[in-house]
Amino acid sequence: MNKISLIILREYLTRVKKKTFLIMSVVGPLLFATLMIAPAWLAQMEDTEEKLIAIIDSSKLFHNTIPETKYLKFDYLDKPNFNTLNTLKKNFDQTDYYAVLYISHIIANKPSVVQLYSNKQPSLAVKMHIANALEKEIERGKLKAYDIEDLDRILESIKTDISIQTIKWTEDGKEKESSVEIAMIVGYLSGFLIYFFIFLFGAQVMRGVIEEKTSRIVEVIISSVKPFQLMMGKIIGIAMVGLTQFLLWIVLTAGIVTIAKTAFFPDLSMKTEQMAPETVLSPGGSTLAPNQPASDQEFDKIKQIFSSISSINFGVMFLSFLFYFLGGFLLYGSLFAAVGSAVDSEADTQQFMLPITIPLILAIVVMMNAIQNPEGAIAFWFSIIPFTSPIVMMVRIPFGVPYWEITLSIILLILTFIFTTWLAAKIYKTGILMYGKKSSYKEIGKWLRYRN
Amino acid sequence: MEFFSVHNINKTFINHQALTDVSITVNKGSIFGLLGPNGAGKTTLIRIINQITAPDSGEILFEGRKLKADDIFQIGYLPEERGLYKKMKVGEQAIYLARLKGLSKTDALKQLKYWFEKFEIQPWWNKKIEELSKGMQQKIQFIITILHEPKLLIFDEPFSGFDPINTNLIKQEILNLREKGATVIFSTHNMGSVEELCDDIALVNNSKKILDGSIDEIRNTYKTNTYEIEYKSTYDFNKDSLKDFEVLDNYMKNGNSYLKVKLNDTQNTNQLISNLVTQVDIKSFNEIIPNMNDIFIKVVEETNE
Known part of the structure; x- marks a missing residue:
């Protein structure tokens, strides 16, 4: 086995085996499932009286x-x-x-x-x-x-019954049913998840680097592997931990929701078996009279919501989530690693965190705007700029984004993370061997000019 | 026979010259002491040998050819700033670090079993590092350094954190490794262990090598033709008999009398002895060979002036 995969494996296993990981994996889905199930369940509780x-x-x-x-x-x-x-x-x-x-x-x-x-x-x-x-x-x-x-x-x-469907014309002339509300929810969730994951697991990268530095194991390791391999191994290993957590959340949430659905809404789940879990919330009308055949109108509504949900291409959503999570994580993860390498303890990280937190918080602010106006100039530019694109683009994708924009944003993201990784590696290489020295931006500037 | 050498190494950090034109040669199967005051450039040189940093110029030869990236598998390095993952279990960690040095998992296990039995520390296998005392951790660290049977071992202050018993144990192991054919580079401030272990040394100060050679040669070079005579003064000792000699010291210690005499170029020991035998009862007669500690201080202070 080559060395970087050994490092990835260690970083991955030590974290996945931790109790906190297990707790997060269970508590997260329970929370999500409760958020989905509870309102519908409460509504139904009232109506069965x-x-x-x-x-x-x-x-x-x-x-x-x-x-x-x-x-x-x-x-x-x-x-x-x-x-x-x-x-x-x-x-x-x-x-x-x-x-x-x-x-x-x-x-x-x-x-x-x-x-x-x-x-x-x-x-x-x-x-x-x-x-x-x-x-x-x-x-x-x-x-x-x-x-x-x-x-x-x-x-x-x-007798006529009008319900307005919103249909989107795509570039290639196809028609797509869409629902603004659902696109908003899906976009908001994925954008926020990426933000959350970058911060949570980015901080883990930083703490991992600090741990290696303070425990003084780092010089032992870099006498066997290149500092770059150690840094990348750590970042990739932790990214995998993040992905594992994400997949566990999806699978467990879906599992809990399905079980809860059959337990709490036996009638409903028969009728709407094929629907995605979140639609349980939406057809409020049908819970009123669960035993009677729903009226045509109600069925139409359910079908419509269902077809809007399926109009969001979850395959594309999933792939772009994976890409933007990894891209965003590689971009920020290496910066987190660089910060970790420059300090001696977590308390000293504050001054270097600003360049990382500002673009991330900006991305969240823009995300709120982009949800209201996914085609606007602000949403467009911030979904192209690599430092905010992982979050802002994820919000726009459920509304449908032209392929050239996605391609441009992906290419820029890749180029930028190659650049930040290169830059971070230079800081990292020098930083990890600097003990007990108070570093400053000026000092780090010097490290960038070192020839290693 | 030369095993390893560096030639004219230069290394500059921004506005700080860490190494200037440093060359050393280490013979196969020898223990080579790399000495120097703090900040002299020893650690930088060791890091260059370990390919942690690259020199600005100069050449490194390993077994007569240029040092390659793969050669790090042939090197075992115990850094001065060392440690292990505190939360990781001893055995797991040792296997991990051994595999990073290119050992297979089975080989690592086999080697570890041997060393854990030898040091009688099998019960530590499933303990976390943080549960061990500092000395125990150092032992694990030592084992990890030598596990992959490297041809070149680099120890930076290997005895720090050890009690005298364990220091002796580690010393013995270093000598055993040398017996088995390993070559050792040894950096320390403890001159006693340098004299005890090293065959050759190089002394670095202010980024430059200021002295090198075999310990015996160096000590002989620095001797000042001074002798110490232990004697019993049973009868009156006429100091006039030594008026031709430069007497540095004459003192009593534990009931014995001592005399320190420095000879000049025209005098020899026989003249001194014949002058003394009529006066005192000589118990011992030794040449004072300066120890490494004195030489270290003398040479470093000279170059700092």
Whole structure:
């Protein structure tokens, strides 16, 4: 086995075997899965409780017209007048009612006189359900007043349902369905993950170099291998640790979500088996009536979300994530290594960290902007400039980026990391053998001029 | 027979000349002492030999040919600033470092087994380095240095951190390695061990080599024709009999009397003895050969003036 792979292996194994790595690998996916599952689960928890709503219908127009669902039942009271409401108000705690719906007799002329009384905050889904039913009924009544023959048949025949799909024209003339919201979420997540990984694992490179320096093993090692091999071995080994962590997170999160989905939403998961886990959150409507066949509209919505998710090319996303993570990590990792080599302890790193943190934080700031406006000039330039491109470009890719821009940014990133690695290696070579010397930017400038 | 040599090495760091035209020759199977005060350039020279840094000019010959990158497998280096991964286990770490020196895993294990048994330290195998005392760590470090059976061994202050018993053990091992054919370059400030171990030395000061040669030669060169006579003065000692000689000292110690006499170029020891035998009862008569410590101080101070 050649020496650099020995170094990579050691750097990789010592870190992967650490307890903290194991904990991170488990806690991360648990956290992600909870974030995905919890809201849907909570929403469903509420809805599985059977709700009985008393209806005081002064207008007498709506008897038995509001459709019931498995968890939502209606009780049309016999004496629909204001006194009944007052009595109910007094004795509400003794009744089984979830809420009381009061419909005024002037509803047809003044649609804002419907009131829903309850001692809890009625859910939006319940409100929407009632409002929709009443609207439909009033519209039907009004149409009826025109006395049109075959009204029901005509109505059926003119029934249309418009939902706007956003379709993107790609360069090669193909059409792609897209959803801005989902592209935003995916972009934001990947951009932030890269930022997080560069910082987290970059700092590990730096600490590793400091450890070798303070434990004085470094001179022992570089009498067997070139300093450059030691530095690159460390950076690549730690990059692999990062990738392993990332893959573990994806696999475990997907696993936990699937298991949780079947455990918490047995009905839903049958219906939406083929969907990506995050869509569990989206079709709020379908959780309201899980046992009834979802209406066409709901199915369309689900299908649409699903097709927008699949419009994001996850293969491309995955490959570009790998590339930008590695490229960004090699670029910054070597700088982190150089900083580590220039100091004697972690406390001294502060002054040299600024050139690393500023572009990274700038990238995060630009990322926020790029999410709003992925085609804008700022997003474009910062996704080309190599120091910010790994983060900013990852945000833009879910929205679709012309190939030439990606190619340009990739080439620039590669050239830059070759340059920073070369530069860092020069600092590193000299720095690791400088013990107990307070280094400054001026001193490091001198090291760059050394001929080793 | 020459085994290793450097010729006219120069090395400059920004506004600091670390080595100026330094040449040394190390014979096969010898122990070569590289001496000099702090900051003289020894470590730079050792790093150049280990190809950690490159010289600005000059040539390095290893077994008569130019030093190649691969030759680092033939060199074992124990740096002055040394240490091990604190959190890593002893055995694991030793195998790792041996493999970096080109040993296969099985060879490394075999060698380690031998040395761990020899030093009786098998129980340390699964301990982390940080659990060991400094002396124990140094022992591990020594084993790691010699594990790949290098032809050239470079020890920079090998005895620091060792108690006298372990110092002796390591000394013995260095001599054993020499017996087996290894050549040793040995850098230290401890002149006692230089006299004890080294065959040849080179003394470096202010980036220049100021003295080299075999220990015996050097000590003979620096001797001042001075003799020490231990005697018993049972009867009266007439100092006039020595008026032709330069008496440096005459003192009593532990009930014995001593006399230090420096001869000039025209005098010889027989003249001194014949002058003394009539006066005192001579118990011993020795030539004072300067020790390396004196020579070191003398030469360095001379060149610093």
